[in-house]
Amino acid sequence: MTTTSIASAAALSAKLAETGYLADEGLATIAYLAMTMERPLLLEGEPGTGKTAIAEALAQAFGLPLIRLQCYEGIDASQALYDWDFTAQILHLRSVEAGGDNRSTVELEKSLYDGRFLLARPILKALQQSPAVLLIDEIDRADDEFEAFLLEVLSTYQVSIPEFGTVKAAIPPLVVLTSNRTRDLHDALKRRCLYHWIDHPGLAREVEIVRTRLPHVPELLAEQVVRAVQQIRATENIMKPPGVAETLDWARALHLLGSAELELESAAASIGALCKYREDSKRVTSALAKILG
DSSP states (O other), rough: OOOOOOOOOOHHHHHHHHOOOOHHHHHHHHHHHHHHOOEEEEEEEETTHHHHHHHHHHHHTTTTTTTEOOOOOOHHHHHSSSEEEEHHHHHOOOHHHTTTOOOHHHHHHHHHHGGGGGGEOHHHHHHHHOOOOOOOGGGGGGGGHHHHHHHHHHHTTTTETTTEEEEESOOOOOEEEEOSSSSSHHHHHHSSSSEEEEEEHHHHHHHHHHHHHHHSSSSHHHHHHHHHHHHHHHOOOOOSSHHHHHHHHHHHHHHHHHHSSSOOHHHHHTGGGGGSSSSHHHHHHHHHHHHHH
């Protein structure tokens, strides 16, 4: 991906802000460098800190397709790269037979692996459609073998398909890998990438995010919600600290309930927008009076 339209990290930060994503200086700088150096960007951090959202914002900011590969336990190369449309291939064979086609066996076999029968999965699709943003989400859920496969692809930005040939990106896609750090990634993959750890935002930045994303929410309510969420993250022993997405959900829910400021009754009634575990909901609800006090 070229960066001719972006002269600096500050310019990138401003462009992302136009989409509603407020990147701090460190994140904007490392994203700018990843684009300039054509290197994958590896983002680690707690869930809800905006790792996935920056890939979406980059795609929106530059008008590029966003191609997402969601990782999970057991994912393999074929699910990330390509497959063949066997049903269409069989129909093609039957059509050839019915038409009395006299092609040789070699020619007929070659016709079965035409591009029209190739089902591109996310990585191949990104190489074919680039410039694009390729989001490899939650890479820490995949296993070692899949990491090794990714390392090879991200080193050359090309894949070889035995029956079809080599597909190489004319322009390397901007690759964003995210990890919730449920396990450590291998050093070889990390060395291929530029790295950044994303923390939960501070008070002022989170208030700014809420005001930017939800301009209809009263300023007082936005600030009170963020202060409460920041306190919950810092002091309450909960299973899943709320991320920015949950802060936005809670602020929006309270606004929809007609709240102009954070009050105990509406806060307790809407706690399901903030906490996604029963134990967390109970613990935070019981502490709301103290938090709001």
